[in-house]
Amino acid sequence: MSGQNDSPYYFVPNPSRHPVTASIGLLIMLGSFGLWLNDTPWAPYTMFAGLLWLLFVLWHWFGDAISESEGGMYGKRVDLSFRWSMSWFIFSEVMFFGAFFGALFYAREIAMHQLGSLDYKLIWPDFSAVWPNEGPAALAGHFKAMVPFPVPTINTALLLSSGATLTVAHHALRDDHRNKAIAWLAATVVLGFAFLCMQAFEYIHAYNELNLTLASGIYGSTFFLLTGFHGFHVFLGGTMLSVVLVRLIRGHFNPDHHFAFEGAAWYWHFVDVVWLGLYVVVYWL
Structure with a gap:
């Protein structure tokens, strides 16, 4: 965090879609990896698609947390x-x-x-x-x-x-x-x-x-x-x-x-x- 407020209360964020969307990416990635180990020809492509999806979700998740931190919402x-x-x-x-x-x-x-x-x-x-x-x-x-x-x-x-x-x-x-x-x-x-x-x-x-x-x-x-x-x-x-x-x-x-x-x-x-x-x-x- 770049700055802190002195509030004695917790900051409560809005409901987030990121945990669910990250779980979907992980499921695709790990499931595809298991199929890849069993010589499924298309599995490498879906595994990397799942990885890219996960990185996309993390980009936005990190961005939300950074915005909250820079906005002085964290005590x-x-x-x-x-x-x-x-x-x-x-x-x-x-x-x-x-x-x-x-x-x-x-x-x-x-x-x-x-x-x-x-x-x-x-x-x-x-x-x-x-x-x-x-x-x-x-x-x-x-x-x-x-x-x-x-x-x-x-x-x-x-x-x-x-x-x-x-x-x-x-x-x-x-x-x-x-x-x-x-x-x-x-x-x-x-x-x-x-x-x-x-x-x-x-x-x-x-x-x-x-x-x-x-x-x-x-x-x-x-x-x-x-x-x-x-x-x-x-x-x-x-x-x-x-x-x-x-x-x-x-x-x-x-x-x-x-x-x-x-x-x-x-x-x-x-x-x-x-x-x-x-x-x-x-x-x-």
Whole structure:
């Protein structure tokens, strides 16, 4: 927020169509993605149509919130509610990724060792309980596992650097150095975009040269689910930061009131921490 009023009451907005229209876009996008995985020829087009619809809705949703903020409609209690809402949202994301990390742990440390025990030797005598694994029946075919060099390590450097540039931008805004804040925030967005480009290159390499796909057993499915959902969160965080950057350029925010910046920064730092966990667990262990 660029400004706050001192009203002790909550601002109550008018009824909004945005939650329903955003849900429609998400339904189209995720449903089409499931059909795409099952080789439906038209699914990629409807998936991207759903994505464009979602972005269109978010554009107007963000615009309404920005207009309310710049109009001085948000007081201290609204600011507090925003902070709690963002905190609980990030907590839900922690639980989301915790489920996938838990699935990876179960597959590696419990299920794989059970399949390698004496109880299953008569069924799969040649099975070796070593990760990464092609499964007892090797239905997915032979594939090569991902290694931490060079792309994952480069991506780690990119995200860690983006966290540093974002912190510098935040301190510059708090010191009322707007041009400096704009420059460092723009660098953060560029680093995030570079991360997504490198991840796309990594996926192309995995599919075309390593024969590593979503169908490559539990290793392939957990790898692409963890890294793919993380990449989607980088995209979302980059979108938030891009909106904040445009607002900075337009003169929004001041040193004391800029929660949109802070909320996006919290989310970006969370994305950074998740990647560090992925980098260690998925690529090194």
